[in-house]
Amino acid sequence: MLREFFPNTDRGAALYGGFMHHENCFCKIFDMKDSLTEAIKEINNFLDSNGYDLATEVEFDETNTYRNSPVTISPHGYQEQFVLFIDRDVISKSQSEFLMNELTKFSKERDWEQFHNPKDLSIALSIEANELLELFLWKKYEEANTEKVKEELADVFAFAYLIADKYKLDVEDIILEKIIKNREKYPVEKAKGNAKKYDQL
Helix, strand or coil: CCCCCCCCCCCHCCCCEEEECCCCEEEEECCCCCCHHHHHHHHHHHHHCCCCCCCCHCCCCCCEEEEEEEEEEEEEEECCCCEEEECCCCCCCCCCHHHHHHCCCHHCCHHHHHHHHHHHHHHHHHHHHHHHHHHHCCHHHHCCCCCHHHHHHHHHHHHHHHHHHHHHCHHHHHHHHHHHHHHHHHHHHCCCCCCCHHCCC
């Protein structure tokens, strides 16, 4: 649901058929129908499925513009289209929660959750990490195919997120907790410019 899992990039917004106009503002273009009523009906279907209040014709001004925070609907392209603007609101969840939602939704739609137990997800993560590693075999790191690195890295992240979801772990929290622990293990005065493990500093 867009209201709960609000994107902050064009790629994330594209999952909802839209794009990011500026920071924290999602946009989606709708074609004008035979009447304003029909056009608003399609927009309202989108708003309803994504947790937002519906717009009514009586709330539009003389320019066919509707404003009701965080939603704005305005004519676009010589009245042949409407553009829907949705500003991020206070109940929006984090980007990591948005990604988690998209990953689990993707799995549920394909009935793959039956295969996604923590053991098999961990094995899959290890395999994907090795596929990433293979891209650097017998070559300098700058010679690796960046597009393939991107694909394999995305798979690694995806499986890591799914494992976290199985244990109800917040990805942002566990990374921040680990940074705090590592600050203690690797104090700047000992670790700066040094690649040794903490117990060898």
